[in-house]
Amino acid sequence: MNEPWLPLVPEDVTAQWLGDVLAPRYPGTRVERLEINEILWGTGTKMMVTATYDDAGRAHGLPQGLCIKAGLAEHRELVKFCYQTEARFFAELAPRLTLGLPQILHAAANDDQGMVVMEDLRPAGAHICRVQQPLTRDQAAAFLDDLAALHARWWDSPALADDGELGWLMRHDPLPDEAWGDFGRGQLQPETWAHYMGLPRSLGIPALCRDREGVHAALQELRRFGEQGPRCVIHGDAHLGNMYLSREGRPGFLDWQTTRRGHWAHDVAYFYISALDPLDRRAWEKGLVAGYLAALGRHGVASPPSGEEAWRAIRAHIVYGLFYWMVNPVEWQVEENNAAIAPRFGWAAVDHAAPPVGPL
Template sequence: MSEAHRVPLSYADVDAGWVTSALRDAWPGVTVSRVERGPVFGYKQNKFRISVDYAEGGEGRPRTFIVKGNFPGENDPSTGSAWAMANELRSIRDVAPLVAAPAGPQWHHIGITEEASAIIMEDLTPTGATFFHAFHTLDLGQAMAFMDAFARMHASAWDSPIFAAGGAMGPGTLAHENRRLVNDVYFPTFFTPENWQSYVELPRGRALPARFQNLDRAKDAWGRLWAIMPQTAMVVIHGDEHLGNLYVTGSGEPGLIDWVARPEHWPIGLSYFLLCALDIADRRMWERALLSHYLTRLRHYGADDVPSFEEAWFFYRCAAFYPVVTWLNNSAVWQPEAINTANAVRAATAALDHDSYGLLGL
């Protein structure tokens, strides 16, 4: 395999030769003479900062970048799976540019093979960006700004022909494949008895109300939720809108990282965001106003057939059950137990507040 098409399998493969070839996608004249790798950061062991020296073509170029990949050669499950990393990088490269996506780090190279994927992207730290985390929930102004950003993105493909056969995100496209992998391959693994019980027995599971621990009832509710979702508009969602993937730029603009972008029904992305990004008490006070704000901004950005508040409120409350299931079943490889527990409990509290099971006919 040529240097230009090599994807690093281990941390050590992120060397001057690979970085040079990768950066030449954007800057053909550049040559990197030295790469210094910083420590791996974040819960998953899959990203680190690099500092570079240039032999040629480095004038005005950044001296630091973030490299992220699944690095199968490290033989460490905490670097993540090949399909998940490929999904994320296809989202950034192929899906997000088709819609009015919020801010995100500029990327300079993406390489994807069946075994490994990697990206070189902008280091946002020097730009003054502020990152959130699961225990730093949004205030009202921040939540409104993100709702506006999601409304703008959703409106840009609101029930668009782009999702139909022959469209840029229709069957046979990478966007459609992203949705298939999540909905038809990943989600069904939740409901095997062994998998379900293994998560119920963790702190996050035992922290949930008993009705949400019951596999048969949860599986029934899950099926009913997806059966009514086609009554709502299809949009492009970020796909993992929790606090660990949110930031604001130095100028205060909402930003997103770690995409799992795919065509999806709008209540799925919106409920996941609101129920995970807000403190429980704040969510109870603000969610009606935030949903109203979202609908107003959808109209502002040109979406047609925007639902009434009453209709949107119904589907949003039904979809409150979605993050209960996804956070209960989130792998400990991807997030620590404290974060899985916090988000599962936030979602379960909302599903109780809104009687999601009752709305779904249970």
């Protein structure tokens, strides 16, 4: 990934650059003016812009409102693999899927960066989901159906082998030995852990879930469990902040920075626990999981997991969401988001006597 050149700071995102990258796909297009409306800082930076095109660009029907996503903040080097993964997902995998996805005008990666130019969904009436607004049962079921379609597409496929077509996707590992696991291990250090347990997010988390050694042991158990069972392409970070609903109510996924090769139960548990009010989750989860398993069959999986297998897998995976929302830096998610989601995982662990509350 040595080419093409990609901006590394917001100042390099210019009308000239945007026109140059759009022209090969949309011949004759030039961007005459690029107005930056807002910059949303986070794990990945989102530049919300308005583009004014020449006659050729208008003839192609290009949207004026765009979201340009990339690593444009100081922490870019730490997690640049996220931006590279998302760009490759949209360029290589998205065309082979039937999920709700935004229109992508350009996606590219190089050794230092990954960048995606997509439509701004808001002018079309889309609702960007927020973690403070839990889903209805029907909405959750629709998102789970799309996750089943994603998982079924490469369910236990040879393409997911290390030397396979999709071997470039990172393996999902809750606490990897490689360098990218340094973050998780660092968050488990006593002083760092104590810092996060002193933030507002910890107030709603059951005391049993705030035990550092217990969480560490549960993550190690999950590492062993995650190597079992069918491997598939997973979203990796399926929380509401990465999702939207179209004007018609169709579910859609915005963010694919953590696309991985991994266990289906990671996405399922992470999604519905984070997306539902805890009382609704208690009432609906059995039916929602049964619906997901049935959807796997509809989307082509010959032998979906049994109910017993599914619930054992879901119990094992609860700790991932619990841990990473407990120690999520405020530079990546504002504290009100962390405080909304972390307790949802804590109470799910209690309800299911799942690690770190109980044995797997």
